[in-house]
Amino acid sequence: MPEGPSILFLKNKLQRFKGKTVSEASGYSEMDKSAIDHVKILDIETYGKNLFFVFKDFFVGVHLGLFGSMLVNKRKKVNASFALHFPHSEINFYVANTKMYQGKPSDHFNFKTDILNKSFDGEYVLKTLQEVYTEKMIGDVLMEQELFTGVGNIIRIESLYRAKIHPESLVKDIPEKKLVYLIETVVNYAYEFLDFLKNDEVKEKALIYGKKICPKDKTELMIEEMGKVKRKTYICPKCQKLYT
Template sequence: MPEGPTIVVFKKRIEKFEGKKVSESGGYNNPFAEEITGKKLISVETYGKYLLLDFKDLLITVHFGLFGSFLINEFKKVNASFSLFFGDDFINFYVVRIKKLEKYYQFDQEINVLSDQYQSKKTQKLLLEKYAEKNIGDVLLNQDVFPGLGNIIRNEVLFLSKIHPESQVNKIPAKKIKELLEIIKEFSKASIELIEQKIWKSSSSVYKKKEWENQEVVEYVASKIKRKTYVVEKVQKIY
């Protein structure tokens, strides 16, 4: 499933259609085709794992799930689930889920690490108030706290901050939590360029790796969230 930085890369590819009118909308999983047709695409934004298409009085959210993708001015052999035509140009989305919001929904950009409005103190407060007794490795995949974070970012930032994923949130020193949040922000932003260069996964430190600097990377499946976890036991401390 695409993580937040990948959705930003998608946005950068699609935003060239901003300001253009939709001459036709279609797709087998698009109940809003008539409403979208004739409207101008005001802006393309992102929130977590969602692509946001703003048609002024109509907001369409696009979620790519596990297998979603899109092509610009190209077709796959299968039918598009959602499509937008701008005269001779078009975007075909495949295996995506779309939703409609009548009024511009106020996504909380203050907890979105890829937003200029991000406030790490708000995330830290949320962690301690609602998830204090949870394991940090589990909470990192909670989209209500960390929109856009997926398993790659989860594993990498915990390693970079030297925190074991089984650490309980309220036992991690405040200074260490602050450091983790800063690493999440910086890693997420840096990932955008690596994704564009198609070297994001291959440049990882521990994700799907067997060793790091001659030390074993232990792989296991986290019991509650059922996600593959990669840990360097001698580096990452359990709190």
């Protein structure tokens, strides 16, 4: 599944389409696409796992979900769920969810929580974490897109390992300075992830995601579906502390 950095990586590939006028929008998605014909793309932005094409009075959000993908000037054999056509090029999305919004992205989304946005506000995230999510397991909370916008399973697992926190620890039991360190680690690792994408080496460079032993102490990793999120979780029982 694409995580925040994967979407930012796609956005960076689309920079040349900024300022271009769409000749036609197509695809089998149910969204009414007529407003997109013959209008100029003012900007392309991301918000976590969402990609936004920003037009004058509205924008279109594209979410790739579990199986979505994007191709530029290439097509798959199956029909695109959403496509933007230009005189000499096209952008095709497959198995993607699309939604049209009126106004600007900042009217609808809080960019303070987007781990890869320059408006990311660690203090705001810490405060919200301690006020709203205090009774929850940190391993679940990291997947809350309203608080850690853009975090996916790899970022979740690698950040908890780097911060030495067991995912089943409740937020209220984790010392504040540990939470601060975790938030910083999530952001730093997200930028590393973006860098690894350039050479397609995210999985190769992961410390425990997809691995069997801890690189530090060679302990066998615990691998199980854990918490409410039911996502495959990797833990080193020696390195990661369960706060109680």
